[in-house]
Amino acid sequence: MPSPRRSRRLLAALPGAVLLGALASALLGAAPALAASPSPTPVPTSGTQSVVEATASCAVNDTTACVRGALHDDNGNPVKGVTIQLTPPSGTAVPTRTDANGSYVYTVKKAGAYRLALVPASLPKGIKAAAPSRTVQVSLGQLTPGAFALTGTFSGSKSTAGPTVTPLTMLWDQISNGLLLGLLLALASIGLSLIYGTTGLSNFAHGEQVTLGGILAWTFGTVLQWNFLVACIVTVLVCGLSGYVQDRLIWGPLRRRGLGLTQLMVVTIGLSLALSYVFQYFAGAGVHALTPTIQLTGGPLDLTANAYLAMLISIVVLVAVGLALQRTRIGRATRAVSDNRALAAASGIDVDRIIRLVWTVSMALAGLAGILYGLVYGGVNWATGQAILLLMFAATTLGGLGTAFGALVGSIVIGLVVQVSSLFLSGDLRYATALLILILVLLFRPQGILGRRERVG
Amino acid sequence: MDFLTSLLTDFGQQILSSVTAAFAIAVIGLNLHFGYTGLVNIGQAGFMLIGGYGLAITVELGGGFFLGVAVGLVAAVLFALILGLPTLKLRGDYLAIVTIAAAEIIRIVGDNQSLSQWTGGAAGIPGRVYQGAFTALSPFPDQQLQIGPYNYPLTSGDSWFLRIVCWVVLAIVVLLVWLLMRSPWGRTVKGIREDEDAMRSLGKNVYLVKLQSLVLGGVIGAAGGMLYVLSSSVQADSLGRTTTFLLYTCLLLGGAATVFGPVLGSVLYFIVIIGLNDVVSQFVPKQIMNEQQIPQFGWIVVGIGLMLLVIFRPQGILGNKKELSFGD
Amino acid sequence: MTEPAPAVPARGRLEGYDYDRAALRRKLAEVPQEPGSAKPQPILAVDDIVRRFGGVTAVDVDHLEVQRGAITALIGPNGAGKTTFFNLITGFDRPSRKEEGRTPRWVFQGTELASTSAFRVAQSGMVRTFQLTKALERMTVMDNMLLGAQDQPGERILTALFRPAWRKREAEIREKAAALLARFTLDTKRDDYAGSLSGGQRKLLEMARALMSDPAMIMLDEPMAGVNPALTQSLLGHIQDLRDQGTTVLFVEHDMHMVRHISDWVVVMAEGRVVAEGPPANVMAHQAVVDAYLGSHHDQDLGDDALLDEDFGQAVAAEDAEREGRA
């Protein structure tokens, strides 16, 4: 028998790992600052409202002006990673860098004469700027063009008029995107798998838990303007709490009442419907951006800084969860419950407590996945989680229902399938491929990649 | 008083409408799966969509109305076989995942621009493309007919003819299910819902019977889908996952595993939604709930209603409490 | 001691079936008492059937024959592989991949059954029950019974629509069901939901349901587990009646003492293998059996508690005494 103190400490281990992830993902908000220094902090510093901001996109309206430009070399290829500075009439220069399309965007909140400059030292070898700086007149409600004339070509710039993409680089790009999606899916669906494993329930409201993470991070971070780190931590905590409360108020009592699994599943369908429209009711149907994304130059994968960090966080949290399942007493108990609930109960494991913990951690993980998803894919809306729910199911089924490691493998497979097939297929058809593969795998290996058959009689 | 009469008129209008009947038919198909056989099909909207596309595309290509109906039904049979043959030998969860995935594939493919030549892509196939073939069958003259407060054309568009056809088809489907469910086949199907292994040990070909149920319920769903699109258009997004969830709500509201439950549930669902809409827009200030938020609120009610139904009244309105009280 | 069973609609006399139990036992007395011994009239013969779960070999039986007309008890400690063996034979599970020179094969009444699906096995006359009863809970006791019948044309989907096509057969099987329910003292429950029955009544219902198809052999997986001692008595009586009326019985039990006074032959399994065979009185003393039971933690066996009940123990002792007195 575990001593109460020891087991309580271990009980804290899992949520701890998740929190760590939240902390790290909060760093993400500040990540562009690290990645592209010197650069502006995209998170508005509390108190002073900045007049100029480098943003991912910019919409002109009565109180907003945009300064936008794109850099191309003589071959017409975009020049990325060039440092641009915009200096307000009174104030310090706000730097940014051009993205993969050679573009940059500033959102400006005050009219006036601004100094727009290109830092020549940041130009790739072989390219020169004819006029590296000039004064531009910015007026609210208008778009100010901010192109620079460049001469020369950089090394590797193909002389064809089109962008420098070969089938191989495209494939490589999609593979890295697939890994990214796979890791995010894994983060979201490990909880789905754990819940299935310990309770037998297919939770159709799991997608909404992902959305909840994104929406809460947006509410705290963007609407309420909290520090992003705090916002992320609070979001993950609230999501975990929502799992705890759900199990306390709904799933636990229903389990004890002996409601069948199919009926329980229909209850989750109802919850999913209700939650997704609650989101829409309060947050509207639009996409809510969490933070701007900034392109990293270099690196083996052509991804944004946010994406790299999201992957890193996913890996760290997944490894932590994996270790917790393997090494801690609670983790082993969880696996025992998954294996055989009756046997686990008979051997003195408090099954209900384990399941409650599983709900808590799973919802926290889903919430964290929602934050990362919003950061990587430019925002969240009410249907974000719903859109990936089936991919999550596909992932857990492929990996073998109810096995956490299987969920990871399945997620990576699904992520890769989705992103690589977008090379050949238009629009949402790539999701259809993933689902088709799911059906085909069930045909040939119904227990999933890593699952096992079960007994009769 | 005025409000009350207009509310009641709205109710009547909704009950008569072809959409209500079409929904009820699709719910009956689902009832055959879920209520009687215990098959968890979460892709019934996919069957509806297949029926709709089958009819519309065939007519669009000049095939005529009856050929269109036949194509829609045959497509549903094939769809059911494709889904059922591999999964009905496995545990129930697999059918659930495969049906929802397959319905989603149908929706995504229908939505996709690359096939828009036939499917119309996201915009769908407008009703005028195929409605003509249906109204041509009407024995009535082309004029308006007023019965009580309800004034519809006899033949064209959202007509009395369409309403009559829908309710006749509904009556036939109800009769079919009633006949089946009082028979030994119906008993076998319910036995399978209770325990497949027990049924196997009694020498019943569980796989075959489940497949029959899946096909029949799917075909009924496709028929519902065809009637559903006759008054509007075939648009993939209008028959997505949430439609299936809605069908479940109707089924559980009326009473699963009952002959009339699906009809009652569908009618009640529409009455609740219409009532909600009328009451809110009449009495709730815009600042609290604006026009866009009313349907959203309706969906929230549906979701919570579904949860409460399963938890507190799993037998629905018509079901037998005892028959559902033992759980699995 | 056991009350005479009410007559069940005659199934006709079976050619070559040993209705005379004493004669049957004399035949069996000649059979060598070793694992895999040949029987004079085997109804079922099993060869080289192996089932592994990961590293665990649940079943590994080289050869086993079951005598027609006998009550054969399959005993062994918990986890010996009895249920898995049942699952394999009845098509609910499949043998593990065959190994060098060993092809799983089992023949029931002259029909090869390997790789036959479970429902066809049942249709061929070998009907089983389950260790954990599988009553169709949300159906009435009568409906449960009706589902046990074979040859109901109304179970085909198209015929089902035309009542005249199945009405006559329905009346027949209803009558038969009523008779069986009366025999198993469930007639007062016929319109109750099966879910409302007690554990013992469910066992009875399951057995009665299995008999609806007049199976040549019935396989009962722990029919006595979880049944209260009063009912156990009549259950044992019913099992003997089955045999007397032409159904071969193979039943699983993990308590040796339970079976000695009703079985004609005992097969002992341990760790997946058949370790001993013989008439009940002899097999108990067998060294392999003693080892099997001492090696396992017999007293940890959850299912035993009900069976070790004092009343029951006395009942068994009384019956044994009576049997000896008769002999």
Ligand SMILES: Nc1ncnc2c1ncn2[C@@H]1O[C@H](COP(=O)(O)OP(=O)(O)O)[C@@H](O)[C@H]1O
């Ligand atoms: N589906 C399964 N998965 C893993 N092991 C199993 C499975 N079914 C049975 N076993 C194992 O096979 C052995 C035999 O089990 P079983 O046939 O139930 O024994 P018995 O019925 O004699 O008590 C046991 O060790 C059991 O744990």
Ligand SMILES: [Mg+2]
């Ligand atoms: Mg057993």
